[in-house]
Amino acid sequence: MNNNPVNIAIVGAGGLVGRTMLKVLEERNFPVANIKLLASARSAGTILTFKDKELIIEEISDSSFEDVNIALFSAGKDVSINYAPIAVASKCVVIDNGSYWRMNEKVPLVVPEVNPEDAERHTGIIANPNCSTIQLAVALKPIYDNFGINRLVVSTYQSISGAGQKGLDKLNSELQNSDFIHGSGKHRIAFNTIFHEITEESGNSVEEIKMMNELRKILHNEDLRISVTCVRLPILGGHGESVNLVTEKHFELEDLRDVLRKFQGIILADDPINETYPTVSASDGHDEVTVGRLRIDESVTHGLNMWITADNLRKGAATNAVQIAEIVQTKNLFNY
Amino acid sequence: MNNNPVNIAIVGAGGLVGRTMLKVLEERNFPVANIKLLASARSAGTILTFKDKELIIEEISDSSFEDVNIALFSAGKDVSINYAPIAVASKCVVIDNGSYWRMNEKVPLVVPEVNPEDAERHTGIIANPNCSTIQLAVALKPIYDNFGINRLVVSTYQSISGAGQKGLDKLNSELQNSDFIHGSGKHRIAFNTIFHEITEESGNSVEEIKMMNELRKILHNEDLRISVTCVRLPILGGHGESVNLVTEKHFELEDLRDVLRKFQGIILADDPINETYPTVSASDGHDEVTVGRLRIDESVTHGLNMWITADNLRKGAATNAVQIAEIVQTKNLFNY
Numbered sequence: 241m242n243n244n245p246v247n248i249a250i251v252g253a254g255g256l257v258g259r260t261m262l263k264v265l266e267e268r269n270f271p272v273a274n275i276k277l278l279a280s281a282r283s284a285g286t287i288l289t290f291k292d293k294e295l296i297i298e299e300i301s302d303s304s305f306e307d308v309n310i311a312l313f314s315a316g317k318d319v320s321i322n323y324a325p326i327a328v329a330s331k332c333v334v335i336d337n338g339s340y341w342r343m344n345e346k347v348p349l350v351v352p353e354v355n356p357e358d359a360e361r362h363t364g365i366i367a368n369p370n371c372s373t374i375q376l377a378v379a380l381k382p383i384y385d386n387f388g389i390n391r392l393v394v395s396t397y398q399s400i401s402g403a404g405q406k407g408l409d410k411l412n413s414e415l416q417n418s419d420f421i422h423g424s425g426k427h428r429i430a431f432n433t434i435f436h437e438i439t440e441e442s443g444n445s446v447e448e449i450k451m452m453n454e455l456r457k458i459l460h461n462e463d464l465r466i467s468v469t470c471v472r473l474p475i476l477g478g479h480g481e482s483v484n485l486v487t488e489k490h491f492e493l494e495d496l497r498d499v500l501r502k503f504q505g506i507i508l509a510d511d512p513i514n515e516t517y518p519t520v521s522a523s524d525g526h527d528e529v530t531v532g533r534l535r536i537d538e539s540v541t542h543g544l545n546m547w548i549t550a551d552n553l554r555k556g557a558a559t560n561a562v563q564i565a566e567i568v569q570t571k572n573l574f575n576y
Numbered sequence: 577m578n579n580n581p582v583n584i585a586i587v588g589a590g591g592l593v594g595r596t597m598l599k600v601l602e603e604r605n606f607p608v609a610n611i612k613l614l615a616s617a618r619s620a621g622t623i624l625t626f627k628d629k630e631l632i633i634e635e636i637s638d639s640s641f642e643d644v645n646i647a648l649f650s651a652g653k654d655v656s657i658n659y660a661p662i663a664v665a666s667k668c669v670v671i672d673n674g675s676y677w678r679m680n681e682k683v684p685l686v687v688p689e690v691n692p693e694d695a696e697r698h699t700g701i702i703a704n705p706n707c708s709t710i711q712l713a714v715a716l717k718p719i720y721d722n723f724g725i726n727r728l729v730v731s732t733y734q735s736i737s738g739a740g741q742k743g744l745d746k747l748n749s750e751l752q753n754s755d756f757i758h759g760s761g762k763h764r765i766a767f768n769t770i771f772h773e774i775t776e777e778s779g780n781s782v783e784e785i786k787m788m789n790e791l792r793k794i795l796h797n798e799d800l801r802i803s804v805t806c807v808r809l810p811i812l813g814g815h816g817e818s819v820n821l822v823t824e825k826h827f828e829l830e831d832l833r834d835v836l837r838k839f840q841g842i843i844l845a846d847d848p849i850n851e852t853y854p855t856v857s858a859s860d861g862h863d864e865v866t867v868g869r870l871r872i873d874e875s876v877t878h879g880l881n882m883w884i885t886a887d888n889l890r891k892g893a894a895t896n897a898v899q900i901a902e903i904v905q906t907k908n909l910f911n912y
Contacts, residue, residue, distance in 0.1 A: 261666075391875055393873075427851065434855060463873035465879060471818065473809060474809075519768050536778070545805055
C-alpha cells in the first residue's frame with residue numbers, strides 16, 4: 241500500500257464535473273502533494289478553492305503534465321483525444337471521464353466497487369464509464385454475482401445536468417420565461433421529456449449505445465442481453481433508472497435485499513409503504529447508489545423490478561474518477 | 577345513428593378534468609340540449625363558460641340527475657360510489673372517470689379506438705380507464721391485432737397534473753420557494769421523481785396495479801404478461817411511456833410504422849435523427865396519442881422499444897370520456 245502524496249491535475253476544472261472532482265478530492269482527503277487546475281484558454285484565470293487555498297486555473301499546454309502523477313480529465317472529447325497521449329508520454333496516469341477512450345481495448349473501464357482489478361492492467365489511460373452506466377453497474381453487480389442476469393430492460397430518468405452547466409442554464413432560463421426561450425435543439429426541457437442525440441441507424445441514442453456497450457465491458461460479458469431507453473428530464477441533479485430484469489436463478493426478495501444491503505457503495509431504501517424509496521433529489525450530493533422498489537415481476541419466471549438513483553455528477557462522474565485515482569495511488573500503479 | 581341533442585351533466589365540474597370535459601364538449605361540438613355543472617358545496621357557485629354562456633356550478637343532490645341523459649363524473653371516489661347509482665336510477669347514463677367502478681364485471685371499461693363495442697353492453701355505468709392505461713391501450717392495439725403481444729414492460733413518465741390542481745399547486749409552490757415547501761407526502765416533486773401511493777403487499781403502487789388490470793380488461797386478455805413501473809415527474813401536462821415489448825410474430829419496423837400510422841387516434845412521430853419524436857410538452861393540448869422511437873430490441877426475439885405520449889387530462893381523461901358519450905349518443909345506448 242502506497243500512501244505517499246501525489247501530484248494531481250484536473251483537466252476541465254471549470255466545468256460542473258471538474259469542480260465536483262476538486263470538492264471530492266478534498267472531502268475524501270486524497271493524499272495530494274500538489275494540485276494543478278487546467279482548462280482551455282476560455283476558463284483559464286478562474287479561481288477555485290481547495291482546502292482553503294485559492295487555485296488559479298491554468299491554460300492547458302503540452303508541458304502541463306511534466307510534474308503530474310495522476311490527471312483527471314473532464315474537458316470534452318477533443319481535449320481527451322489530444323492531451324491524454326501527451327500526459328501518458330510524461331508518465332502521468334490519465335483517468336478520463338469522456339467517452340472517447342472507454343471502448344478502446346487497451347483502456348480499462350472501471351467502476352471501483354465492480355471491477356477494480358481491471359485498473360491494474362492499464363497502459364496509461366483508465367476510463368470512467370458514463371454516469372448512467374456507473375450506477376447501473378453498481379446496483380447490478382451483487383445480483384449478477386449471486387443470481388445471474390438473463391436479460392434486462394432499462395428506462396432512465398436523467399438530470400439535465402448531464403448536459404453540463406449549459407443544460408442547467410437552459411432549464412433555468414426556460415423556467416423563468418413563460419415563452420420557453422430555446423437553447424440548442426428544437427425541444428424545450430422545462431416540464432418536458434427529451435432524448436439524447438440520435439445518430440445511429442439502429443435508432444438508439446448515443447447514451448443508449450454507451451450504456452449497453454459499457455456495461456458489457458465492465459461485466460466482461462459480451463453477450464449480456466440488455467435493452468435501454470434513456471430520457472432527459474427537468475431535474476437538477478441525480479439520475480433515476482427503472483430496471484426490469486430476469487435472473488438466471490430463483491431468488492427470494494429478502495435474499496436480494498441482503499446481497500444489495502451488504503454491497504459496498506449501495507444504500508438500500510426499500511420500505512415503499514412508508515414512502516421510503518430512492519428519489520433523485522435524495523441522492524443529490526451523495527456518493528452511494530440507492531436501490532429500492534424491489535418487486536417481483538409476475539409476467540416472467542425470475543422477473544424483478546427495481547429502481548436505482550445516484551448523483552450523476554458525483555458517483556456518476558467525479559467520485560468514481562477519484563475512487564479510481566485512489567486505486568492507482570494505493571496500489572502504486574504508476575509504472576506501466 | 578342518433579343526432580338528437582341530449583342533456584349532459586358534468587359532476588366535479590370545478591376540477592382540472594371537469595373543466596377540460598366542458599372545453600372538449602364545446603370543441604367537439606357535442607350535440608348538447610342542456611348542460612348542468614355539478615360539484616360539492618365547496619365548488620358550488622363557481623362560474624364557467626360554455627359556448628359563450630356563463631354557467632354556475634350547482635351543488636350535487638339526489639335529484640340532480642332527473643332530467644339528465646348522460647353524466648360525466650370526475651369528482652372523486654365517494655361521489656362516484658354514492659351518486660352514480662342515483663343517476664342510473666334516474667335513467668341517466670354515467671361515464672365515470674374514477675377508479676371505483678372500472679374493474680366491476682357489469683361495467684364496461686372503454687377506450688373508443690380500442691373496444692367501442694364494449695360500451696353497448698353497459699347497464700348504466702361505463703368506466704373511463706386510468707390516464708396512463710388509455711394511451712398505452714391506443715398505442716398497443718394495432719400491434720396487438722397485427723403481431724400479437726407476448727410480454728410487455730412499461731416505465732411511465734407522468735405529469736404531476738395527474739394529482740389534480742393540488743399537484744400542480746405543490747409543484748409551483750416548490751419551484752417558487754428554494755426551501756421546497758412540502759405539501760402532503762415526504763418527498764418534494766420539483767426537480768424530483770416520486771411514486772404513486774403504494775399500499776399493496778406486492779410492492780406495486782395503486783397506479784401500477786390499475787395499469788396492469790385495466791389493460792387486461794380492455795384487451796379481453798386476462799393472461800396478458802405485463803410489468804409496470806409508474807413514476808411521477810415535475811411535468812405540467814402530458815404523460816410519457818417507455819414500452820419494451822415482445823411480439824408473437826415477426827415484424828419489420830416499416831410494417832409496424834404502417835399499422836400505427838393508419839390507426840385512428842395515433843400520430844406517428846418517428847424521425848429521431850431529425851429530433852422528431854414524441855415529447856410530453858408537444859402532446860399537451862392534443863387529443864391524439866403520439867408514438868415514436870420505434871427500435872428493434874436485439875436482446876430478445878421479436879423485441880421492440882417504443883415511446884408513447886399523450887395529454888393525460890384530455891385523451892387520458894376528458895376526451896376519452898366525451899368520446900364514450902359520443903358512442904352512447906350516436907348509438908342511442910340509453911335503454912338498458
